[in-house]
Amino acid sequence: MTQRVLLVDDDAAVREALAQTLELNDIAATVTGSFIEAKDHISRAFPGVILSDIRMPGRDGFHLLDFTRSVDSDLPVVLLTGEGDIPMAVRAMGEGAFDFLEKPCAPTDLVAVLRRALDARQAVLRDRAERRRTEEGDxxxxxxxxxxxxxxxxxxxxxxxxxxxxxxxxxxxxxxxxxxxxxxxxxxxxxxxxxxxxxxxxxxxxxxxxxxxxxxxxxxxxxxxxxxxxxxxxxxxxxxxxxxxxxxxxxxxxxxxxxxxxxxxxxxxxxxxxxxxxxxxxPLAERPEDIPELFRRYVAQAAEQSGQPAPEVTPAVIAGLMARDWPGNARALMTEAMRFVLGVGEGPDGAADMGLAEQMAQVERSLLVNALTRHKGQASETARALKLPRKTFYDKLARYGLKPETYR
CATH class of the missing domain: 3.40.50.300 (P-loop containing nucleotide triphosphate hydrolases)
Incomplete structure (x- = not known):
């Protein structure tokens, strides 16, 4: 499912500039100029994020936020504010906005916030699909x-x-x-x-x-x-x-x-x-993309069994998990989830005892695994996507003991 941003701003020049920024960063956008135009695109199935100006004629960004939350309270809304609108934006955060940005905002800041919101939306839709599958399926x-x-x-x-x-x-x-x-x-x-x-x-x-x-x-x-x-x-x-x-x-x-x-x-x-x-x-080594979902599920189960609150599974935790081989497979991942909930040991990311070089190597390995998985073990496509020369790519695979055929 293609993720996209629903862009809402009554100023045509601003809309065009924002849309161009998104396009340059490979983020698909649907561009609208008002609440009336935008609302027909909003549904529980919308696979993305709302990016809206607060001040618009007629129904403004607050109306759009209220409408969006009535349709799907988990659909992220990022609001754009003028210089004097910060108190309004803070109020909007209290009413459920995902984040706000002050205009004019740096493209890097805009893209970073939207990517966080898109990741959050993807996680919600993935969890819903998984619940439907497990509750309604065989x-x-x-x-x-x-x-x-x-x-x-x-x-x-x-x-x-x-x-x-x-x-x-x-x-x-x-x-x-x-x-x-x-x-x-x-x-x-x-x-x-x-x-x-x-x-x-x-x-x-x-x-x-x-x-x-x-x-x-x-x-x-x-x-x-x-x-x-x-x-x-x-x-x-x-x-x-x-x-x-x-x-x-x-x-x-x-x-x-x-x-x-x-x-x-x-x-x-x-x-x-x-x-x-x-x-x-x-084995998990052949389907590393399953690790985040499995770990979150095991954390929820471990929290219920132990009577402990489930700690947040952060991107850093997931990166640490993805960087490991998991020869013990699901059973080892379950054990790690219980330790994570109980707060014993170093935690899944192992960062506490790692120097910078080790942590960077861990992240690099995780990125290689993710890319191999996305491209189904096709080495040339993976190297091209990572913008690595062929020799460099294979050197890195050898360093981390990764074999492309494992991901086919």
Whole structure:
């Protein structure tokens, strides 16, 4: 969705100058000269910000602010004030304006305020879309979070595996949330109203497997870490599946399971019986754009669990999170969110113990990750967008251990 600024000013010369400033800074603008012209553009779905003069004939900037807040109280309004209008602008801030700028304002100041407002608007619209998706959607939408293409592909794979209603294998990196994905898979299946029984595969005896299947009759038995199932259990489970189980079996495993089959460490017979449908959970390193949304969600959950107020997740915090690799994936991010809420440790940005060079490197890595994500791992496009010579770009990738193919 294209973000834009709705510009409202009755002075044609001012409108033209402001519109040119926005255009030069790659900010799309809709230009209007009055409240009457502007109000038809304002809605809860408006993907941007209102920039309005206070003093206008007829209905002024205060009328526009009141109208905007009646339509959507989260739609930012930035007001432009004349030299003698500062008290009015302060009053407007008290009534809900996002910010105000005194005319004539420096282009850099104008653009900085508008970008902050646009970021705030984007966050509101993103959160609303996520709430709609989780509240109105199916189990895959309610249980599997993330706005990236890879997260959407994961939800699609879960829905497909759910509809198939056969045995399934969920391959997950460490801490990837395999249990939630398995539950979503169960709830997307025709047997969703049946029980969902979870058991750790390590140490399960044939009798325990039978008990688990009996408890999940008509539903699904999820066996976590299937690679740790003993040899007797593997033989027994393969035999049960051959004869026809009374419950669907969903198995969770790490990426190494296929190699264990090839090396003879895991039953090939059982592997191929389980691997009718395969769902792979992408690691956070492959979908870093999901990190801000996931962290904010985990912070809210941690605050509720601990009874603590949720601290503000600032851009600096997000930059620190994005600069990390997260080998522990969702589980590690959850732990970080709880520590953040409890105020223990150095905080997600780690800035407290960093010198300037380390902090700058952290920011640079984050910018590289964001650009690679935006351009889907296309190295030449990413280098061009960052205005970096090809050699410099690849030198920086090597310095931070980044591989373009990870983001495709």
């Amino acid at each position: 189990a895959a939408s309610r249980l599997i979070f993330g706005l990236s293409d890879r997260s959407e592909a994961l939800r699609a794979a879960v829905r497909a595996a759910g509809r198939a209603d056969t045995e399934a294998l969920v391959i997950s990196p460490p801490g990837g949330g395999v249990s939630k994905v398995a539950e979503a898979l169960h709830l997307c299946a025709p047997r969703a109203n049946g029980p969902f029984v979870k058991a750790a595969a390590r140490g399960l005896t044939p009798d325990a497997i039978d008990a688990g299947l009996a408890g999940a009759e008509g539903g699904s038995l999820f066996l976590d870490d299937i690679g740790a199932l003993g040899a007797d259990g593997q033989v027994h489970l393969a035999d049960v599946l051959e004869r026809g189980a009374t419950a669907r079996v969903i198995a969770g495993a790490g990426e190494a399971l296929e190699a264990e089959v090839g090396a003879g460490g895991f039953s090939a017979d059982l592997y191929y019986r389980l691997n009718v449908m395969t769902v792979r959970i992408p």
